[in-house]
Structures are given as C-alpha cells and as structure tokens.
Amino acid sequence: MERDVKPNATYGEVRRTAEKMDWEKARGADYWEYRRKWTEYPQRLFVSEFPLHLDIETTNACNLKCPMCPRNQTSYRQKSGYMDFAFYRRLIEEGAENGLCSVKLNYLGEPLMHKDIVRQVQFAKKSGIIEVMLNTNATLLTEELSRRLLDAGLDSIFFSADSPYREKYNRIRVGADFDVVIKNIISFVDIRNKGGYRHVQTRVSMVVMDNEPEEFEDYKKFWLDYVDLVGFGEYVNHDFDYGSEINPAFACAQPFQRMFVMWDGVVCPCCMDDKRSLVMGDAGAEPLKVIWHNASYRRLREAMINGRYHEIGLCRRCYVPWANTGGKE
C-alpha cells in the first residue's frame, strides 16, 4: 500500500496575496532547494545523511502558563534549564559540516528568555545555516531585541498569539498582556519593513480549540494586514491516547526530516515527544549523525515504511496519524 505522508501534518496556514509575500521573492535558490527536499524526502521515505532540520530546545523555561501548552499538562515533569553555548556551538558546527539546512531555536519554552539568543542566531547564520527561525510568545520582544535579532540574521519568526480578542487572549495566554504583545509584533514587522530585511518571514499562529468560525475570520482579517502568514494548529491533549484506531496508510514525515535536541542534549524524534518517552540518543555523548542512523531511528523508520507505526508506543497514541491541517487552509 502506498503510504500517506504529510510533510506538514501539524499545522495549516493562510497566506497574504502573492504580491505581498515579499520574503518569498527575496529568498535564494538554496532555500527553495531545501524546501523541495523537506517535502520530497518524507514522501519518498528517503533517509538523508543528516537531518535537514534541527529543533534545538535552547531552553524549556517559559514566562507564561498557557493551558494548551504541553508544559502545563499534568504529565510534563521536566525540570527547566538553558542550553550551554559551547554545547550549542558543537551542534551547529556538526550540522554545518553535514549540510544542515535549517534550525528552529525552540521546542518547549520561550527562546527569548535565553540570554544567548542573539548570539545563537548569529552563530548559526555565520555557520551557513540557510534558515534560522524561532517561535515566540512576543512578550519579551522589545524594539531593541527586534533590531538585534534582525541584525544577527534571523530568517523567520513565528508568533504565538491565540486570539484576536483582548479579553480572551488575556484569559488563555496566562501571564501575557494582549496590548503589549500586539505592539511588539507590529513593531517587529515595522522594523523589518523599514530596515530592509525583506527576506524575513513573519507568521502569527493560534491553536484552534473551541473557537467560533468568526473568531478565525477576525484573526485572519486582523493579522494579514501585518504578517505574511496566519497559521493554525489543532489543540492536542498530550495526555490523551488517540490510538483507538489505526490509520493503515499512515507514515510520519518527521523521522525523515528533523531531529529534536533538548536543552540538556537528549534527542527525541518529533514534536509530540514532550515527555521524552522515545529517547533516540544523547547529543552530549555522540555525534548527531551517529544518532540519526542508529538502531532506534532505523526501527522507527522501518515501522513507518512498513505501515506498522502502531508498534511504536508513542506513535500508536499520537494524534498525527489523524491530523488534518496538512499545511494549507
């Protein structure tokens, strides 16, 4: 049976009109080649020498307590910490030597809380990484930090802002202030536009929970005046078992695209492993390239290739075999 592989299963997005998507026109051929591989490798179930992308959890600390975040679900028990710069440098150096295309400087946690964030962006760019990106709640994104991140070479920034309504936003983004966050995001976009950082992509995204359809329409209407893309993801309860049925055609894209390195070096295979239940290796003890091809990764990929994802406990319980956002609205 042909496998059903969705390269971007976990989120959808709505674009601005083509003529306003300036950042796309400003990206080079290397970026588009990387995006081609991002789609093609998992669809061919092809294993590259090195992951195309690293998700580096520079810190799992956060200044908010949002109920939809896995950090705040009952089973999350990791202590908070910050990645040491010497260790970060080693990850990037190994990546750069092996053709790594992109890094995202967060997994769980707020990357702007790391004192080294500007240096981390700068080092990755100087090392030749094509796309350096981060997700942020934008609460700490002052004008000065916006300028420093742009100067350091940040390519893409994804803002989490879960409602266009002040009262609702303040209720669900516990610890954030709607007016401050809106001001910070608009100011970042303004600095980008005036500063000649054409290639920088901006996206605002929300987790879709019990929203009325008009809320998403209002969200799009508001944000598409400012940012390039509006993204949305389904709410996922990380404590829930989604595996009452098996999707026989499913194969997951992530083990063919990316690798997650936690702040303390633990390597996990995907965005769903917040509990670290499928540890693939320790990046503090072994090169990433060795981990990417080790027996744990081979077993995971063979399960995908052979239509037996449900034999991996984490995957059997996972919502991704049923995700239907799939990249576009």
Ligand code: SF4
């Ligand atoms: S748990 Fe398995 S199926 Fe779910 S995202 Fe991770 S690798 Fe993919």
